[in-house]
Amino acid sequence: MSNQQHAHRLRIGRYSESGRIYLLTAVTHQRQLIFHDWRIGRLLVRAFRKAQEEGEATSLAWVVMPDHFHWLVELHNGDLPRLMQITKSRSARAINQARQSFGTLWQKGYFDRALRREDDMKAMARYIVANPLRAGLVEHIGQYPLWDAIWL
Secondary structure, eight states, X not given: OOHHHHHHHHHTTOOOOTTOEEEEEEEBGGGOOGXXXXXXXXXXXXXXXXXXXXXXXXXXXXXXXXXXXXXXXXXXXXXXXXXXXXXXXXXXXXXXHHHTOOXXXXXXXXXXXXXXXXXXXXXXXXXXXXXXXXXXXXXXXXXXXXXXXXXX
């Protein structure tokens, strides 16, 4: 299956709802290790914060890995495609400018999983921010600069 066909399948049946909590994941184009440089990763974090400032969503937890991110959010305007388009576009512009490059930064599409209120959000946040540990990037989460969670 081509990347374009796969991206289209990611959109089938997608429904977003204000007030719902979602786990979002997006991957860099060709799984490039763009965020291996934590300073570049901070540009993506700024895009997360800007989305929150603009009232699109509240960030509950996130981690930026070298080639992807996981972002746990409470959606406010009921439009996941808009949130992800704004975030990916804003971050791509800032990152391309900082790297003095141009071109595609993100793979098309994204993954989302709606969570129920009764799900253990703290456990989900711990799982998200522990990604660098499971990937062997660090021995202690405090050594990794690109994560946050409102509970930790």
